[in-house]
Structures are given as C-alpha cells and as structure tokens.
Amino acid sequence: MSTEPNTSQSKKARYLTFFLGDEQYGIAIERVKEIIAMMKITAVPKTPQFMRGVINLRGSIIPVVDTRLRFAMPSREADMHTAIIIVEIDKINIGFIVDHVEEVASIDESNLSEPPKFGSYIDTDFISAVAQMGENVVMILDVLKLFEADEIVDLEQIQNLIED
Amino acid sequence: MTKQEQVKAIFIEEAGEIVEKLDVDIIRFEENSNDFNLLNEIFRGVHTLKGNANAFGFTRLGEFVHHFEDLLDYYRSTKESIEANNLELFVESVDVVKEVMGCELNAIEQLPQSYTECLEKIKRLLALKKNISKPMTEQNSVAELNDLASEFGLSSLENEENDIEKSIKFHQALQTDELNLYKIDLNLDIDCYKRGFDYFIFLKILSERTNFLESFFDMKNVKTISEFKSDENGIANVTVVVLTLQRREDIEEIFEFLFEHEFHITQIEPAVIKKADIKIEAALSTAFQTAPSPAPSNANAPKSTIRIDTIKLDELFDSVGELVITQNFIAQNEKIRSIEDEAINRTIETLSKITKKIQDRVMSLRMIAIKDTFEKMKRVVRDTSKKTLKEVHLIVQGEDTEIDKTMIDSLSDPLIHIIRNAIDHGLESNSDERLRAGKNAEGVIALRAFHKSGNIVISVSDDGRGINKERVLQKAIERGIINENENLTDSQIFSLIMQPGFSTAEAVSDLSGRGVGLDVVKTSIEKLRGKIEIDSDEGCGTTFSIVLPLTLAIIDGMLVRTADEIYIIPTLSVVESFRPEKEIVHIIKGRGEFVNLRGECIPIIRLSTVFDIKTQKMEAWESILVCVETEGGRIAVMIDELLGRQQVVIKTLGKSLAKIKEISGGAILGNGDIALILNVDELRPLNEISHV
Amino acid sequence: MEINGDALTIDLDMSMDEIVEFEEFIRPRIEYIEKIEIEENGLLKSSALLSLLVSIKKTRPEMEIPFLDKGWTMSPIYGTVHWIYHD
Numbered sequence: 001m002s003t004e005p006n007t008s009q010s011k012k013a014r015y016l017t018f019f020l021g022d023e024q025y026g027i028a029i030e031r032v033k034e035i036i037a038m039m040k041i042t043a044v045p046k047t048p049q050f051m052r053g054v055i056n057l058r059g060s061i062i063p064v065v066d067t068r069l070r071f072a073m074p075s076r077e078a079d080m081h082t083a084i085i086i087v088e089i090d091k092i093n094i095g096f097i098v099d100h101v102e103e104v105a106s107i108d109e110s111n112l113s114e115p116p117k118f119g120s121y122i123d124t125d126f127i128s129a130v131a132q133m134g135e136n137v138v139m140i141l142d143v144l145k146l147f148e149a150d151e152i153v154d155l156e157q158i159q160n161l162i163e164d
Numbered sequence: 165m166t167k168q169e170q171v172k173a174i175f176i177e178e179a180g181e182i183v184e185k186l187d188v189d190i191i192r193f194e195e196n197s198n199d200f201n202l203l204n205e206i207f208r209g210v211h212t213l214k215g216n217a218n219a220f221g222f223t224r225l226g227e228f229v230h231h232f233e234d235l236l237d238y239y240r241s242t243k244e245s246i247e248a249n250n251l252e253l254f255v256e257s258v259d260v261v262k263e264v265m266g267c268e269l270n271a272i273e274q275l276p277q278s279y280t281e282c283l284e285k286i287k288r289l290l291a292l293k294k295n296i297s298k299p300m301t302e303q304n305s306v307a308e309l310n311d312l313a314s315e316f317g318l319s320s321l322e323n324e325e326n327d328i329e330k331s332i333k334f335h336q337a338l339q340t341d342e343l344n345l346y347k348i349d350l351n352l353d354i355d356c357y358k359r360g361f362d363y364f365i366f367l368k369i370l371s372e373r374t375n376f377l378e379s380f381f382d383m384k385n386v387k388t389i390s391e392f393k394s395d396e397n398g399i400a401n402v403t404v405v406v407l408t409l410q411r412r413e414d415i416e417e418i419f420e421f422l423f424e425h426e427f428h429i430t431q432i433e434p435a436v437i438k439k440a441d442i443k444i445e446a447a448l449s450t451a452f453q454t455a456p457s458p459a460p461s462n463a464n465a466p467k468s469t470i471r472i473d474t475i476k477l478d479e480l481f482d483s484v485g486e487l488v489i490t491q492n493f494i495a496q497n498e499k500i501r502s503i504e505d506e507a508i509n510r511t512i513e514t515l516s517k518i519t520k521k522i523q524d525r526v527m528s529l530r531m532i533a534i535k536d537t538f539e540k541m542k543r544v545v546r547d548t549s550k551k552t553l554k555e556v557h558l559i560v561q562g563e564d565t566e567i568d569k570t571m572i573d574s575l576s577d578p579l580i581h582i583i584r585n586a587i588d589h590g591l592e593s594n595s596d597e598r599l600r601a602g603k604n605a606e607g608v609i610a611l612r613a614f615h616k617s618g619n620i621v622i623s624v625s626d627d628g629r630g631i632n633k634e635r636v637l638q639k640a641i642e643r644g645i646i647n648e649n650e651n652l653t654d655s656q657i658f659s660l661i662m663q664p665g666f667s668t669a670e671a672v673s674d675l676s677g678r679g680v681g682l683d684v685v686k687t688s689i690e691k692l693r694g695k696i697e698i699d700s701d702e703g704c705g706t707t708f709s710i711v712l713p714l715t716l717a718i719i720d721g722m723l724v725r726t727a728d729e730i731y732i733i734p735t736l737s738v739v740e741s742f743r744p745e746k747e748i749v750h751i752i753k754g755r756g757e758f759v760n761l762r763g764e765c766i767p768i769i770r771l772s773t774v775f776d777i778k779t780q781k782m783e784a785w786e787s788i789l790v791c792v793e794t795e796g797g798r799i800a801v802m803i804d805e806l807l808g809r810q811q812v813v814i815k816t817l818g819k820s821l822a823k824i825k826e827i828s829g830g831a832i833l834g835n836g837d838i839a840l841i842l843n844v845d846e847l848r849p850l851n852e853i854s855h856v
Numbered sequence: 857m858e859i860n861g862d863a864l865t866i867d868l869d870m871s872m873d874e875i876v877e878f879e880e881f882i883r884p885r886i887e888y889i890e891k892i893e894i895e896e897n898g899l900l901k902s903s904a905l906l907s908l909l910v911s912i913k914k915t916r917p918e919m920e921i922p923f924l925d926k927g928w929t930m931s932p933i934y935g936t937v938h939w940i941y942h943d
Contacts, residue, residue: 042838043729044817045775046824054817054830056838059486061815061830218930226930327938357872363903367934377935381903383910384941389886392911394879394904395872402903 011109015131017138018085018098020067025098026105026131026138027085033093034086035101038078055084055095062086064095070146087143094147105138107131112140175216176269182209183262188539190258191546197246206254207236213261215376222268224275225261231286232257238290250289256282331378331405332432343375345432346415348404352426356397361422363402369418376407474569477529484526485718485813489832491519492810523718523811531566534613534622537576538563541611544580548587555595555606556587562613567620571692571712575622578685582624582708583609585682590628590706601703603627616711619694619736625707631700633657653797658698662686693828695845719814721831723807723839724790727772727779730839732812732831733801737844739791741806746785759789759800766791766800769847774826794845801847814841857881862890868898868905868923875904882912891920899931910941 015026016035036057041064043053050069054061064084068075081100086093115127128142186209193202210233217226236254239246246254260282267275332347348370352361363381371377379402386398408415412431419427494500495516503509538560549556567575586609592598595605610625633654640646640660652660662682689696694712713719721732722741748760749768757768768789772779782804789800812831821827828843857878858865870878882889892909900906909924923929928938 040837042830042840044821044824044827044840045777046826047821051821054821054838056832056836059482059815059832061817061832061838063817063821215936218936223930357902357904362901364900364934367937371933371935374935379935379937381906381937381939383907383939386907386910386914386941388915389879389883389911390915392879392908394875394908397904398907398911399903 012106013109014104014106015138015140016085016104017102017133018083019100019102020071020098021073024102024136024138026107026140027087027143028140029104031087031089031143032085033088036084036086036095038082038084038097052097057086057093057095060093062093062095064097065147067096067098070096089144089147105133107133107138115139179213179216179265182213183258183265184536185209186258186261187543188536190255191539191543194251194255194546197251200240200243203236203240207233207240210236210261215378217268222265224279225264225268228257228260228264228279228283231283231290232261235286235290253282253285253289257286328380328403328405331380343407343409344412346406346408346412347430347432348406348415348419349428349430350402350404350419350426351400352397352402353423354397356426357395363399366418367404370404370406370415373410373414373418374406374408377404378406379404481526481530484523487519488523488718488811489813491515492812493833493835496808496810527568527718528566530569532569532572533564534567534572534620535563537572537579538611538613540576541579541583544583545587545609548584552588554587554591554593556591557606557608559608559610560612561610565613565615565620567613567712574688574692575710575712578688578710579622579624581681581685582710583611586624586626586628586706586708590626592628619711619713621709621711623707623709625705627705630702630704630706631658631661631698632702633700636660655697655699658700659696661698662696718811719841720809720811721841722790722809723833724801724803725805725807726803727775727777729777730807730833730837731771731803732810732839732841733790733792733844734841735809737792737794739793739798741788741790743788744785746783749784757784759784761791761800764798766798768800768802770802771842771847774847792844792847794847799844799847801842801844812839812841862888863893864889864891865893865895867895869901870905872902872904875902875908878905879908886912886915889916889919892923894923899933900929906939910939914941 014029016029016032017024017026019025034057039055041053041055044051044063047053050066052064052066054063066075076099078097082097083101084095084097085101086095111132112129113132115130126141126146127139128145129140131138131140186206189202189206189209193199193206196202210229214226214229214233217223217229235257238244256278260276260278263276264279266272328347332345350363350366352363353359356362363379367377367379381399382401382403383399385400386392392398406415412429416429495512500508500512542558542560545556545558587607591607591609592601592603598605598607608625608627610623612621612623612625614621636657637646637652637660640657640663641648645660645663646652662685664683686696689710689712692712694710697709697711698706699709700706719732720735722735722738724731724733744759744761750758750760750765752758757770758765759768760766768784771777772781782802784802787802787804788806789802790806791798791800810833812833814829814831817824817827817830825846826843827840829841831839831841833839857867864882866878867874892912906924909921913919913921913924924939927940928936930936
C-alpha cells in the first residue's frame with residue numbers, strides 16, 4: 001500500500017482491473033505475478049467444469065481457472081484480448097482467464113464501499129469491496145477467498161499472510 | 165548474517181552431524197568395547213562439541229559434555245576395560261547430549277530429568293576412577309582415591325601445561341588452508357590497568373576476529389588480600405589459543421600498543437597429516453565413514469569432499485531435467501530427423517549419449533548409500549529389543565545400495581515403525597514359544613536393500629509368527645472393509661492390515677497388534693511414489709517390502725494418444741502393446757470388455773470412460789491395447805496411437821489437481837505441450853471402481 | 857553488591873573503580889564472609905575482578921566462591937576462559 005505524503009489521511013492502493021463481459025473487476029496488484037496472452041491449455045480429467053486445465057509456463061505446470069464458468073457466466077471463445085492472470089498465493093501459482101485486462105488503477109480508500117448483498121452474477125463472498133472509479137463501478141475481488149472455496153488453496157496454511 | 169551468526173549456523177549443522185555419528189558409534193562401541201580407536205573417535209566428537217558449545221554460550225550442553233569428555237578421556241588414556249553398566253551409562257549419555265542440544269537450540273528452559281541423573285552418575289564414576297582434588301574438609305574417601313591415584317599413576321590435578329597442550333593439539337586437527345592456529349602469550353606489566361589495558365578487552369577483540377578462542381589465566385602469583393592491590397596486575401601470564409581466518413599481522417595489530425615483552429605470538433603448524441575437512445553435503449561418503457576394521461582416524465586417506473548447498477544441487481537437477489527434455493525434442497523432431505546428413509545424425513546421437521551421461525552423473529550426486537539409515541536402525545532394534553525383553557539378532561544386507569537423498573529422510577520413520585512392529589508383534593512373546601516351534605530362542609530380523617527393475621527395495625523380515633490370512637479376511641469383512649465374496653490374492657489380503665480400519669489398537673487385538681499405525685506408514689511411502697508389499701508364512705515369519713522408484717523426478721515413459729489427449733504410461737509398468745484380433749475380444753455382460761491374451765483374460769480399460777471424456781467410440785480391435793502390470797493385476801489400456809518413448813521430467817500438478825488419483829503428475833514434452841502421467845495402479849475396470 | 861548474613865552477592869561486570877570499592881569493602885569483613893555468589897547473567901568486564909576473587913580465596917581457602925571454584929567459564933564474547941591459582 002502506498003501512502004501519499006501530502007494527504008496524510010487518505011490511503012491509495014493499486015489494483016489490476018479487468019473485464020468479464022460488461023462487468024469490471026479488480027484485484028490487488030501485490031497478488032499478481034504475471035499476465036500472459038491466452039495459450040494452449042491441457043485439459044485435466046475429473047475436474048470441475050471451471051477448471052480448464054494446466055499450462056506450461058516456462059517449465060512450471062500451472063492450473064488455470066475459467067473465471068466465466070466460475071462465476072456461472074456462459075463461456076466464451078478466446079479472442080486476441082483474452083488473457084490469463086497468474087496470481088501467487090502462498091507460493092502456489094494459479095491462473096485465471098479474463099476477457100480483457102484494462103489497467104492498473106490507483107484507488108483511494110475513501111472510494112471503496114461495502115459490497116452489495118444481492119444481485120450481480122457472482123457469489124458476493126468473493127467481493128471484498130466495490131470501488132467507484134469515475135463513472136465506472138469496479139468490483140474488488142478477494143483472491144484468497146476465491147481460490148480457497150475451490151479447495152485449491154488451504155486457507156489455514158496462509159493465515160500468516162497479511163490481507164491487503 | 166553477521167560473522168557470528170554464520171559461524172553459529174555452521175556449528176549447529178556440524179553439531180548435528182557429530183551427534184548423529186556419536187549415536188551410531190556408541191552402539192558400535194557397545195558391541196565391541198575393546199575398540200579403542202572407536203573410543204577415540206567418540207572422544208573427539210564429544211570434545212569438539214564441548215569447545216563449540218562453550219563458544220556459543222550453550223552452557224548446559226557444555227557442562228554435561230565437559231564431564232562426559234572427562235570420563236571418556238579417562239578410559240581412553242588408561243585403556244581400562246569398561247564394565248557393562250558403565251557402557252550403558254555411555255549410551256545413556258549420548259541420549260542426554262541429544263536431548264540437551266535440542267533444549268539449547270530451542271531455548272527450552274526445562275531440562276529433562278535424565279540430564280541431572282546422568283550427570284550425577286558420570287561425576288560419581290569419575291570421582292571413583294579419577295583423583296579429583298577436594299578441599300580438605302571432604303576427605304572421607306581420600307584414602308581410597310589416593311590408592312587409586314597411585315595405582316594408575318595419575319597426578320592429583322590437571323596440569324595447566326597439559327591443558328594448553330591438549331587445546332592446541334585438538335585444534336590442530338581443525339586447521340585448514342584458511343584457518344590459522346596461533347598461540348598468544350600475554351604477560352602484561354603491573355601497571356597495565358593504569359595504561360588502560362585489560363586482558364578481557366583483548367579477549368573481546370580477539371573473539372570478534374577468530375572462529376575459536378580459548379584462554380588460560382595463570383593466577384598463581386596473586387597475593388593474599390593483605391598485600392593485594394586491585395589496580396595492579398597480579399596475573400603472571402595468560403595464554404590464548406585462537407583459530408582464525410585472519411593473518412598473523414592482523415592479529416598482531418591488536419596488541420600494537422603493548423610493549424614488546426608483553427606479548428608473543430606463535431603460529432602452530434598443522435599436524436603432519438592434514439585432515440581435509442571440507443565435506444560433500446549431498447552424496448559422497450564423508451571422512452566420518454567408519455571402515456569395518458578399526459583404523460586411526462587421521463591416518464585414513466580421507467576422501468576429498470566439498471560442502472554443497474542442497475538448493476544449488478536441486479537447481480542443477482532441474483536444469484539437467486530441462487536439458488533432457490530439450491535434447492529429446494531435437495532427437496525426435498521430424499524436420500531434424502529428415503535431414504539426411506551423416507555428420508548431423510551422428511552428432512545428435514552423441515548429444516543424446518552425453519546428455520544421458522550428465523543426467524546419470526547428476527542423479528548420482530543425489531544418491532547416497534542407505535548405510536547410514538541402516539545404522540540408525542541398529543539402534544532402534546537394540547532399544548525395542550530391550551523394551552520388549554525379546555532377544556533379537558539383526559542381519560543387515562545391501563548397506564551400500566544407493567538411494568536418492570530426498571527420499572532418505574522420509575524413509576526413516578516408516579522403517580522405524582515397521583521394525584518396531586516386527587519385533588513387538590511379529591516375534592513370539594517369549595523364547596519358550598519360539599523353542600516350542602523349533603526356532604532358536606533369539607529372534608531374527610533381516611534388513612535388506614537392493615535394486616530391482618528400476619526400483620529400490622528395502623525389506624524387513626522377521627522369523628516370527630507370521631500373519632493368519634483367515635483372521636485378517638474375517639476381521640476385514642467384519643469391519644466392512646471388503647465384501648464377503650471378493651476374490652483377493654494373498655498379497656492383497658496381507659495388505660489389508662494397512663487399511664485404516666485395521667490400524668486401531670482394538671481392531672487389532674486379535675491379530676496381536678500387527679497393523680497398528682501401518683496406514684500412516686503406507687501413506688508416507690505412497691507420497692514417495694512407492695508402495696509396500698507384505699508377504700507372510702504363518703508360523704515362519706513375515707516380510708515387509710518397501711518399493712521405491714530410483715528417483716523422484718525423471719521417468720521413462722511411453723507417449724500415447726487417446727481421446728485427443730496425450731498421456732504417458734510409465735515404461736516400467738508396460739508389458740507389451742498390440743492390436744487385438746476381433747476374435748480375442750470378449751464382452752461379458754455386467755463386467756465389461758476383456759481380451760484373451762494367450763489364455764489370460766485381461767480387462768480392457770477405456771480412458772474415455774475412466775476420465776469421463778466424450779469421444780468417438782472405437783472398437784478394441786480398431787485400436788491399440790497397451791498391456792500394463794498393476795498392483796491389482798494386468799489391465800489393457802485402449803489407445804488410439806502410440807507416439808513413442810521418452811524420458812520426461814515429472815512435475816506436480818499442484819494441490820488441487822493432485823487429488824486425482826488416476827494421474828500421478830504432469831510432464832512437459834519437447835514441444836512444450838503438457839502430457840498427463842497415468843497412475844496405472846488406479847486404473848480399474850468400471851465395476852471395481854467402487855471398491856476401496 | 858548485596859550482603860545477606862554471611863553471604864555476599866556481587867555483579868560480575870564491575871568497572872575498575874567499582875572493583876577497588878569492592879576490595880575496600882571486603883578487607884575488613886573478610887573473616888566473617890562465608891560465601892560469595894555472583895549475579896545471574898553477569899559478564900566479567902575486567903580481569904582485575906578475577907584477580908581479586910583469587911586473592912580473597914587465597915586468603916580464606918574455605919570460603920565458597922562457586923564461580924571461581926569451577927575453574928573456567930565460557931561466553932560468546934570471550935570464548936572459553938580457564939584459570940589456575942593453586943599449585
């Protein structure tokens with residue numbers, strides 16, 4: 001988290017924002033390890049639908065989640081904007097597919113508010129806050145909760161990590 | 165890390181090694197207490213521990229080891245033969261050393277009770293054997309002590325000269341090319357305090373520049389209080405022994421403001437035979453390896469070794485793995501293969517050969533002889549034998565068999581458990597029962613290691629009661645682990661005792677404890693991608709065999725394509741591949757497809773069914789069948805195409821995907837694609853899948 | 857420095873001035889002090905204190921000075937220190 005020396009009260013944090021359909025989401029930049037273009041994904045049998053498979057990232061095998069399917073949205077053919085965001089949680093790398101990556105935005109803490117209790121496509125457990133960026137609404141995702149629910153990551157193992 | 169921290173880390177590592185060696189040596193010594201060379205080895209180990217423990221303020225360890233060393237020194241100088249219960253004390257002392265070290269390193273306040281008890285015993289024994297000067301008031305056993313003293317020709321006090329000599333002698337052994345041993349004689353004038361000097365200030369400066377520091381204060385000339393003056397120096401001489409990386413000039417400059425007559429530095433030359441003390445962490449035998457015949461430790465031509473960070477070794481290993489993959493790519497690439505140039509083809513051949521050699525050599529760096537682990541087991545056998553009051557004779561074979569270092573640590577606990585289990589529950593309760601059965605009173609446990617078809621096998625055999633098949637079956641049915649009419653091989657029946665349902669004490673009371681905790685052992689071995697096989701002969705004995713792959717990281721695999729995906733079947737499991745004739749393929753209602761291969765009826769497995777993949781259905785006679793040997797018998801895996809054979813580096817798929825038992829990992833192919841490696845033991849015909 | 861009946865407890869890390877003070881303190885009382893203990897976690901600052909303790913011990917050999925009687929001490933700062941004061 002970076003603190004602006006002038007406005008001693010406000011705290012800004014940086015988020016990577018991306019689109020799934022018309023909705024814009026953001027995740028804390030500290031979690032993001034890498035962003036890559038869509039590439040060949042090897043399917044792994046006997047996994048949930050949203051677990052697309054694994055990719056070869058410079059010699060490491062990394063599982064990749066189809067975020068649309070995860071959020072119960074219809075799946076979509078990849079196009080030239082489709083990207084895979086690789087996040088690192090407690091030394092485990094996981095990728096998830098997004099329609100297109102927007103930007104790295106600085107969002108002031110004062111612009112964050114409680115997530116909505118209903119509505120929206122996805123289970124609101126994963127949304128830690130809603131941000132107002134100009135005219136747009138950005139839903140901030142809690143990456144830890146997202147992948148823990150899938151038992152991909154054992155939350156107990158990461159208790160010592162500081163939540164942003 | 166500061167220098168001090170660095171040195172401390174080295175101490176902790178070395179101390180660990182010393183203690184491990186002590187553990188092994190003391191048992192050996194118990195077996196042969198006339199081996200004075202071994203006693204010397206033990207003494208040296210304890211002495212080194214003392215010096216280092218002191219330097220780092222591990223006073224409790226230092227204290228204990230100080231007395232233990234005295235005791236050992238007594239015996240090794242007098243060469244007196246050691247009584248059995250005193251031998252017992254030695255073994256106990258090594259245990260206490262281990263425990264105290266643990267307490268010191270983890271800053272635990274409370275010392276184990278054994279510490280005080282054992283220390284007392286040592287002190288008493290020492291007092292008995294050695295003449296220690298006591299104040300005149302405690303002279304009840306003085307007469308006895310004096311007699312002993314004259315008998316053994318011991319002086320009543322340790323001579324200070326001797327102490328300095330001893331210190332120098334032992335630190336000579338620690339010298340290397342870089343570490344220098346110096347003796348510094350300090351004789352400060354009477355007015356040194358007034359000039360602003362103090363012996364302790366010099367000691368403090370010295371300690372910052374040296375790895376080892378020991379000083380001897382000669383206070384004999386200090387006057388009694390009537391004539392004493394604090395601010396006048398009454399200490400005649402202080403001799404300091406240091407081991408340092410610094411040069412003589414650097415040490416001399418510490419004393420540059422003293423008068424010339426006040427200090428004197430001598431460099432001590434290394435002992436005649438220089439002990440090369442750099443050791444290889446990962447693989448090769450270290451200078452500590454004790455040969456079967458006793459040999460003086462310094463005279464052995466020691467192996468020249470070097471310490472390597474295991475992280476670096478792992479990284480090297482990873483790189484070699486990638487080299488193998490890339491080299492495979494070149495060797496198998498169509499375009500390259502179609503180049504019809506003699507020279508190019510030969511070079512590619514050579515490249516393959518060299519890559520294989522590098523691979524073998526790097527893998528061998530991680531291989532170490534299982535000997536050390538087996539040595540530890542000797543201790544376990546001894547302790548369990550004493551605890552259960554059963555006489556046990558241990559046979560060890562194949563100690564030089566090599567195993568990947570990364571597996572050795574995980575192997576220890578399961579082995580200990582199996583051995584304890586064998587002695588506790590495998591062997592008959594008492595020698596009468598054994599004699600009645602026509603066996604010797606002493607039970608036999610055989611520990612063996614050998615290589616077999618690309619795996620390493622470690623087996624524990626006992627010549628005890630054996631396992632009763634019927635009772636196991638009955639218990640298993642009772643517990644709902646298997647159905648009544650299941651057809652199991654003997655091996656499968658015996659393996660039932662490793663099921664969790666069998667491992668509780670009450671479940672197993674009928675079977676006299678066999679099986680307790682074995683489910684945990686089984687899981688640990690499976691984590692190493694190994695398996696445990698049990699064979700037993702009722703009345704004669706039981707053998708537990710742990711089968712482990714020779715290395716965790718690279719396997720030889722057969723690439724196959726089916727249902728539009730590429731899979732790898734480990735070559736070791738492959739028996740043969742063929743395209744069946746329609747006639748030999750049979751479909752049995754309710755039980756699936758089978759192929760009759762030379763009289764043997766083998767179930768056919770369709771990966772599309774196992775993995776629930778929608779694909780165009782082919783008939784068995786239109787496809788290729790790969791006959792594979794698995795734990796549950798032979799199966800025939802149906803594939804569309806055989807793509808070739810390759811050595812691949814196994815990568816784990818990550819926690820989420822590791823749960824899929826039919827897949828043991830992923831491999832990256834030469835072209836960058838990922839192929840999933842099949843765990844053939846988990847591929848079962850459909851109707852059996854509901855089975856545990 | 858604490859005195860408790862016939863037992864004295866001292867701090868090891870005395871400076872030269874404090875050592876001289878201690879010397880003057882103990883001289884008239886040396887006949888009835890039976891025991892000298894040291895404060896926990898103390899570290900010698902000057903060899904003069906060691907000398908003084910030796911002198912006291914030589915004057916009254918039956919006095920208990922456990923720290924001195926041990927004959928050695930060790931610490932990360934000074935390494936291992938041995939001392940001998942009788943023949």
